[in-house]
Amino acid sequence: MAQKPSTPKGTRDFNPLQVQRRNYVIQTIKRHFELYGFMPIETPSFENLSTLMGKYGEEGDRLIFKILNNGDYLNKVDEDLLNSKDSNAMISQLSDRALKYDLTVPFARYVVQHQNDITFPFKRYQIQNVWRADRPQKGRYREFTQCDADVVGSNSLLQEVDFIKLYDDVFTSLEVNGVTIKINNRKILAGLAEIIGAADQLIPFTVALDKLDKIGEERVKQEMQERGISSTALEKLQPVFTLTGSYEEKLEAMKGLLSSSEIGMKGIEELEFINQSLKSNQLKTATLDLDITLARGLNYYTGCIFEVAAPDSVKIGSIGGGGRYDDLTSIFGLKDVSGVGISFGLDRIYLVLEELNLFPDSVSWCRCFIYQFWRDGSCTLFWVVVSLSRKRN
Amino acid sequence: MAQKPSTPKGTRDFNPLQVQRRNYVIQTIKRHFELYGFMPIETPSFENLSTLMGKYGEEGDRLIFKILNNGDYLNKVDEDLLNSKDSNAMISQLSDRALKYDLTVPFARYVVQHQNDITFPFKRYQIQNVWRADRPQKGRYREFTQCDADVVGSNSLLQEVDFIKLYDDVFTSLEVNGVTIKINNRKILAGLAEIIGAADQLIPFTVALDKLDKIGEERVKQEMQERGISSTALEKLQPVFTLTGSYEEKLEAMKGLLSSSEIGMKGIEELEFINQSLKSNQLKTATLDLDITLARGLNYYTGCIFEVAAPDSVKIGSIGGGGRYDDLTSIFGLKDVSGVGISFGLDRIYLVLEELNLFPDSVSWCRCFIYQFWRDGSCTLFWVVVSLSRKRN
Numbered sequence: 001m002a003q004k005p006s007t008p009k010g011t012r013d014f015n016p017l018q019v020q021r022r023n024y025v026i027q028t029i030k031r032h033f034e035l036y037g038f039m040p041i042e043t044p045s046f047e048n049l050s051t052l053m054g055k056y057g058e059e060g061d062r063l064i065f066k067i068l069n070n071g072d073y074l075n076k077v078d079e080d081l082l083n084s085k086d087s088n089a090m091i092s093q094l095s096d097r098a099l100k101y102d103l104t105v106p107f108a109r110y111v112v113q114h115q116n117d118i119t120f121p122f123k124r125y126q127i128q129n130v131w132r133a134d135r136p137q138k139g140r141y142r143e144f145t146q147c148d149a150d151v152v153g154s155n156s157l158l159q160e161v162d163f164i165k166l167y168d169d170v171f172t173s174l175e176v177n178g179v180t181i182k183i184n185n186r187k188i189l190a191g192l193a194e195i196i197g198a199a200d201q202l203i204p205f206t207v208a209l210d211k212l213d214k215i216g217e218e219r220v221k222q223e224m225q226e227r228g229i230s231s232t233a234l235e236k237l238q239p240v241f242t243l244t245g246s247y248e249e250k251l252e253a254m255k256g257l258l259s260s261s262e263i264g265m266k267g268i269e270e271l272e273f274i275n276q277s278l279k280s281n282q283l284k285t286a287t288l289d290l291d292i293t294l295a296r297g298l299n300y301y302t303g304c305i306f307e308v309a310a311p312d313s314v315k316i317g318s319i320g321g322g323g324r325y326d327d328l329t330s331i332f333g334l335k336d337v338s339g340v341g342i343s344f345g346l347d348r349i350y351l352v353l354e355e356l357n358l359f360p361d362s363v364s365w366c367r368c369f370i371y372q373f374w375r376d377g378s379c380t381l382f383w384v385v386v387s388l389s390r391k392r393n
Numbered sequence: 394m395a396q397k398p399s400t401p402k403g404t405r406d407f408n409p410l411q412v413q414r415r416n417y418v419i420q421t422i423k424r425h426f427e428l429y430g431f432m433p434i435e436t437p438s439f440e441n442l443s444t445l446m447g448k449y450g451e452e453g454d455r456l457i458f459k460i461l462n463n464g465d466y467l468n469k470v471d472e473d474l475l476n477s478k479d480s481n482a483m484i485s486q487l488s489d490r491a492l493k494y495d496l497t498v499p500f501a502r503y504v505v506q507h508q509n510d511i512t513f514p515f516k517r518y519q520i521q522n523v524w525r526a527d528r529p530q531k532g533r534y535r536e537f538t539q540c541d542a543d544v545v546g547s548n549s550l551l552q553e554v555d556f557i558k559l560y561d562d563v564f565t566s567l568e569v570n571g572v573t574i575k576i577n578n579r580k581i582l583a584g585l586a587e588i589i590g591a592a593d594q595l596i597p598f599t600v601a602l603d604k605l606d607k608i609g610e611e612r613v614k615q616e617m618q619e620r621g622i623s624s625t626a627l628e629k630l631q632p633v634f635t636l637t638g639s640y641e642e643k644l645e646a647m648k649g650l651l652s653s654s655e656i657g658m659k660g661i662e663e664l665e666f667i668n669q670s671l672k673s674n675q676l677k678t679a680t681l682d683l684d685i686t687l688a689r690g691l692n693y694y695t696g697c698i699f700e701v702a703a704p705d706s707v708k709i710g711s712i713g714g715g716g717r718y719d720d721l722t723s724i725f726g727l728k729d730v731s732g733v734g735i736s737f738g739l740d741r742i743y744l745v746l747e748e749l750n751l752f753p754d755s756v757s758w759c760r761c762f763i764y765q766f767w768r769d770g771s772c773t774l775f776w777v778v779v780s781l782s783r784k785r786n
Contacts, residue, residue, distance in 0.1 A: 008490050016433055019432075041412060042412055047401065071455075073480050075480065082475065094487070
């Protein structure tokens with residue numbers, strides 16, 4: 001009986017050309033991660049269910065792929081629960097493990113589990129697959145590759161500066177010119193919520209603000225009002241909606257607005273420091289843009305947040321993002337460890353390179369070269385000369 | 394509430410040194426795969442459940458990790474079935490997808506699905522993780538990495554010869570000297586079953602024979618008798634149990650035994666051809682050993698079968714295996730495509746290198762080198778000279 005063969009929805013086969021092109025991007029990112037002093041680690045594809053559940057909000061919990069227990073898994077299920085047919089309540093009885101949803105939470109688990117073997121600050125990178133039961137669309141898959149670099153155990157803002165330069169270096173190296181690195185600071189969002197008297201509604205406030213790009217000023221305001229933010233408060237917020245100008249100009253305007261909020265001013269100060277540091281060490285091809293409406297979905301961020309937009313000519317969601325989180329490892333029992341990290345979305349970056357026709361022709365030639373090199377060490381010197389001269393013919 | 398963090402049973406975190414050492418092995422294997430003309434493909438981590446079930450025998454079906462359906466998965470379950478609490482029968486209603494169990498079946502699915510885009514013979518390699526809900530033990534994990542190379546669409550025995558040389562090259566390159574490449578041919582096993590009148594019991598016959606190493610001659614004979622093989626038949630089989638000497642000597646002895654079996658003699662002929670071909674092109678550090686008791690578990694093999702044993706000083710199961718299968722793609726509707734392939738067991742090879750202390754000290758230095766090389770192309774020529782001279786200091 002022949003079956004019609006296919007891959008599950010949201011997953012893909014990669015043919016040799018695609019594998020080589022993906023490797024080209026991965027190797028570029030990897031190389032820069034290592035040049036910036038990050039070391040590779042890997043964690044299992046699946047984690048204990050309890051490690052992941054409750055870390056990504058309700059929506060995230062739903063999108064985690066759970067693995068059915070092996071053996072006579074129904075034997076352990078509570079009879080009443082079985083009869084209730086409550087899918088949600090039964091998950092933890094049917095499944096002990098789940099595919100990882102991102103690299104950050106497993107990394108936090110790693111840091112806590114291996115804390116005695118780690119020297120802090122710990123700079124690690126991780127390039128692995130993650131899985132989400134999301135509805136597939138262009139650039140969104142159910143299995144995709146994340147490339148993460150994080151530093152844990154350092155409060156220095158120079159880490160943030162390094163990450164901005166790392167983004168710039170990688171995209172410059174991939175010849176993707178004109179990416180925008182959007183930056184904001186959760187402390188500024190907290191400050192804004194504070195001065196409009198919505199400090200206890202920080203999350204719904206930032207979620208609404210985050211949508212400004214997509215749904216426009218009026219509907220954002222409407223959503224905020226529905227969430228109980230008053231008209232007076234919204235009036236105070238008006239400068240945020242009409243903010244224009246350079247990084248410095250926007251920062252100046254926000255300074256005026258947030259002067260009465262201690263946490264808000266701390267956020268301003270951090271963004272000023274980063275801007276100063278980058279002045280003496282300018283970006284190559286990327287632009288740093290202060291985007292006060294940037295919120296980033298995940299709730300664990302506490303300081304700077306980043307998001308990278310592809311060049312204007314490519315219509316695709318963000319191709320990278322990250323930020324500082326001050327308390328991520330505390331969910332696993334390790335307190336007061338500050339972390340900051342960024343992620344590259346390999347699958348979307350691939351689409352950008354494809355659309356802009358930026359894959360080098362010589363990918364496979366180059367690989368062949370390197371393997372030879374790896375093998376022979378010094379003998380390759382001769383080979384290098386021969387190959388280079390041959391290339392020019 | 395702090396949780397005590399851990400990885401699920403049978404899975405592992407890899408620290409930076411371990412990642413680099415794994416990459417050293419992977420890169421060595423990859424480089425040789427490419428030198429032998431194989432191209433990389435990748436398939437998703439999970440497949441449709443129907444793609445995997447029924448391909449690995451009952452035991453295999455049990456060891457496949459199934460993924461719980463998302464959403465209100467209980468809603469679709471048959472009421473009677475739910476009440477029966479029959480875990481096995483309910484699997485297909487609770488799960489549409491499963492983690493891949495090996496790379497071969499997904500590869501067969503790939504070949505059939507993309508047959509119009511493939512030029513045959515198709516030589517592909519694949520280095521990816523697979524998952525088995527096996528009981529963990531030394532060198533056996535629930536998530537592990539397979540490195541497979543296969544050729545489909547070629548009947549030439551020169552493919553088998555190439556694979557033997559590939560094994561030899563990889564292990565020589567890794568400096569693992571003294572591996573034994575055991576070879577046998579399913580046609581010889583079929584011939585033996587034929588001449589002892591157990592042609593319809595080929596599988597139980599080979600399964601019993603396969604255990605000779607572990608349980609010894611007497612218990613193998615006992616098991617065969619229990620499976621209905623007569624004493625007269627076992628007498629005929631006696632030369633198999635006492636086979637000694639060189640490859641050629643064993644082959645001669647088998648020739649006498651199998652002279653009346655057409656399929657058996659075909660197997661002999663194939664093994665003779667391979668031996669002849671290797672004479673003009675000798676192995677570097679590996680030894681080829683004809684092992685008539687070698688059967689290999691999976692039932693899809695039809696011709697030559699291989700298994701690689703680590704050097705005698707390391708006590709570990711096989712570190713590689715493979716063989717020819719003539720009908721694998723037919724389960725997905727593509728007939729008459731012969732395939733042959735081998736696999737490297739990365740996790741066990743890692744343990745062998747660790748035990749024999751064979752990891753180079755310069756792994757990370759070497760990587761750094763290569764990244765630089767990748768990046769700059771020709772400029773590196775200068776850098777090569779500088780680095781090499783620095784290395785000698």
